[in-house]
Amino acid sequence: MFELGDQHRMVQDMFRQWCERELLPKVPSLEKGEPPYDLMRQMLDAFGMRDALRASLKKRLSKMGDDGKPLASGDAKGKEGDELESAMRDPLISFLLVKEMSRISPGYATSFGVSTGLAGFNVMAKGTKRQIEKYGIPLVTLDKVGSWCLSEPGSGSDAFGSMRTTAKKSADGGYVLNGTKTFITNGPFADVFVLYAKLDKGDGNPNKAVHAFILERGMTGLSTGQPFDKMGMQDSPTSEVFLEDVHIPAENLLGEREKDPDAARDDTRQNLGHERSGIPAMCLGIIERCYELSMKYAKERVQFGRPILDFQAVQLKLANMYIHYQNVWNGVMRLAWAAREGKPDLAFTCAQKVYCAKAAVEVAMDSIQIHGGYGYMREYHVEKLARDAKMLELGAGTTDINLLQVVRLERERLT
Amino acid sequence: MKIAVIIKQTPDTETVVKINDAGNDIVGTGVKYVMSPYCEFAVEEALRTKEKLGGEVVVVSLGPDRVLETIRTALAMGCDRAIHLKDPAYEGGDGQATAKALAAALKTVSPDIVFAGKQAIDGDQSQVAVRVAELAGLAQATIVTALEIAADGKTAKATRRSEGGGEVVELKLPALISCEKGLNEPRYASLPGIMKAKKKEVKELKPAELGLEGQVGAAGAKAKRVKLLPLAERKAGRRIEAETPEAAAAELVRLLREEAKVL
Incomplete structure (x- = not known):
């Protein structure tokens, strides 16, 4: 459980080789705003994963009821002998990919993760068979670019309470959506928007349930803003999404079933947990790379007649990085185990998200310190990693909100 | 087609190698090993040949346990099976002893075409591929940047890089092709490939099974490495002191012309 087996090591090597050879040279142009999606498709093709995913998901589709649930229970684990099938569902392999992308570009990893993991995963998990076929599979294989729209200009940490985007029932049985979403990863280029809105049934009930809807670019009334200029994650295009009387048919309600407020809220929470479980693997990539680059630099950089690694001030920083590195690895391994065993633990996930994001920022900043003035230069990779790392303390729920959630859950558990 | x-x-190009106390080899610990980059071109060309003409790709490699990882990489890229020449007796050989073992192993395959890197990036001797071709009685083209194999699998046309230009040679198969950068873009091992690689056959062959007892490794070597020389330390740069920028530029041009002789 604490060590990668031979196959996982080979998979990690394959991801690393590609990211260092193909992604690293592209980072400057991606940071200047070049869309990353063709590169992502090339990446999945290089790993033979795009076709394999498509084939595997189509197979799953054929064994699915109209509600999107498997017809026969008990084959969730995949059949013996179908190693590729189980590799595709292996959370550790997903985490390794996220880690390796994040060693080079956390922004690229974010954009990839939101499209395939958040938008794609959501539709795969909650969609009906028809929605999985039309949106889920194309999102997971990157045939379509996806975004996941929750935050609004006036609704961040208080995501549900302050949400103002509404979906009103229309006469034809569909919905009319109005509102503005912001900080939407892939917003400027997305084909598909998995978007949260409060369902207004027109009955005057103030307690409106939050539901997820599937929107597509090209729908009348849907538009997106210019890419934001950000501190980091510049290679992850982000924008606002505007909705002005966007009419959608009933079949674009994710899951095609209206829910009461509590059930709808639990659903969305579950997705947030999923979003948060990807962050530690990103942090691991940042920490691993910063730690390696710092060690290398400290060995090579000579001041006062000796490598700076000989100085205890530098050694202590590296030791601290090592502690974070090992802790984050252990946490990622546990999250992979929990996902594989079907034992999600939201309190642990939130706590791990907080710890890993803080550790990533600390390690990246210390790495710049060890590199001195060079660390502040864009040419030295730690500069980008530090800028990107900070976002991980803000996105997927800020540090504070995640901590509050830990206590809320623990308070219930320990009564 | 076989x-x-x-x-x-070989050690990864980025690895900083250390010379051992005896001064004749590198220190193995802490070294990251990879497939020599020219061998990647060879594997890729072998796979493309199979994709075009059908058949089977057999990987052959000589070396200790750790080499299995590189063999698995080749299998994950798509090769069908492997032969691993693994025995302490194979160690310490020169180009000739290694080539003898590889040529004997190839005989068990009877290939129509053999691909190899033009050189390995550690010893840089460029000896093994040509010696294998010689010992196995194969036609050969070295430093190949383009290759066309006739549809009937009987002949091939290879473009070779030579000093300042190139040449095109026609070969009768069976032949050995030593591969140069530019021949192709090697693929990455794929996820499906990695999953399949574990089940593919890796056959170990000992010197006795090749009828080469006492003829391979150090025992079969005719040349022996006695010393490794570290890279010379880079000399410090030189600073030009002058009264005016014009004078400094004139001095720089003089030095570039007369001392560095680059102008």
Whole structure:
């Protein structure tokens, strides 16, 4: 459980080789705003994963009821002998990919993760068979670019309470959506928007349930803003999404079933947990790379007649990085185990998200310190990693909100 | 078509190697090993040949346990099976002793075409591929940047890089092709490939099974490395002191012309 087996090591090597050879040279142009999606498709093709995913998901589709649930229970684990099938569902392999992308570009990893993991995963998990076929599979294989729209200009940490985007029932049985979403990863280029809105049934009930809807670019009334200029994650295009009387048919309600407020809220929470479980693997990539680059630099950089690694001030920083590195690895391994065993633990996930994001920022900043003035230069990779790392303390729920959630859950558990 | 590819595991180009106390080898611990980059071109060309003309690709490599990882990489890229020449007796050989073992192993495959890197990036001797071709009685083209194999699998046309230009040679198969950068873009091992690689056959062959007892490794070597020389330390740069920028520029041009002789 604490060590990668031979196959996982080979998979990690394959991801690393590609990211260092193909992604690293592209980072400057991606940071200047070049869309990353063709590169992502090339990446999945290089790993033979795009076709394999498509084939595997189509197979799953054929064994699915109209509600999107498997017809026969008990084959969730995949059949013996179908190693590729189980590799595709292996959370550790997903985490390794996220880690390796994040060693080079956390922004690229974010954009990839939101499209395939958040938008794609959501539709795969909650969609009906028809929605999985039309949106889920194309999102997971990157045939379509996806975004996941929750935050609004006036609704961040208080995501549900302050949400103002509404979906009103229309006469034809569909919905009319109005509102503005912001900080939407892939917003400027997305084909598909998995978007949260409060369902207004027109009955005057103030307690409106939050539901997820599937929107597509090209729908009348849907538009997106210019890419934001950000501190980091510049290679992850982000924008606002505007909705002005966007009419959608009933079949674009994710899951095609209206829910009461509590059930709808639990659903969305579950997705947030999923979003948060990807962050530690990103942090691991940042920490691993910063730690390696710092060690290398400290060995090579000579001041006062000796490598700076000989100085205890530098050694202590590296030791601290090592502690974070090992802790984050252990946490990622546990999250992979929990996902594989079907034992999600939201309190642990939130706590791990907080710890890993803080550790990533600390390690990246210390790495710049060890590199001195060079660390502040864009040419030295730690500069980008530090800028990107900070976002991980803000996105997927800020540090504070995640901590509050830990206590809320623990308070219930320990009564 | 029977296709064989010879590969070598070498230290990663980014690894900083240390010379051992005896001064004749590198220190193995802490070294990251990879497939020699020219061997990647060879594997890729072997796979493309199979994709075009059908058949089977057999990987052959010589070296200790750790080499299995590189063999698995080749299998994950798509090669069908492997032969691993693994025995302490194979160690310490020169180009001739290694080539003898590889040529004997190839005989068990009877390939129509053999691919190899033009050189390994550790010893840089460029000896093994040409010696294998010689010992196995194969036609050969070295430093190949383009290759066309006739549809009937009987002949091939290879473009070779030579000093300042190139040449095109026609070969009768069976032949050995030593591969140069530019021949192709090697693929990455794929996820499906990695999953399949574990089940593919890796056959170990000992010197006795090749009828080469006492003829391979150090025992079969005719040349022996006695010393490794570290890279010379880079000299410090030189600073030009002058009264005016014009004078400094004139002095720089003089030095570039007369001392560095680059102008």
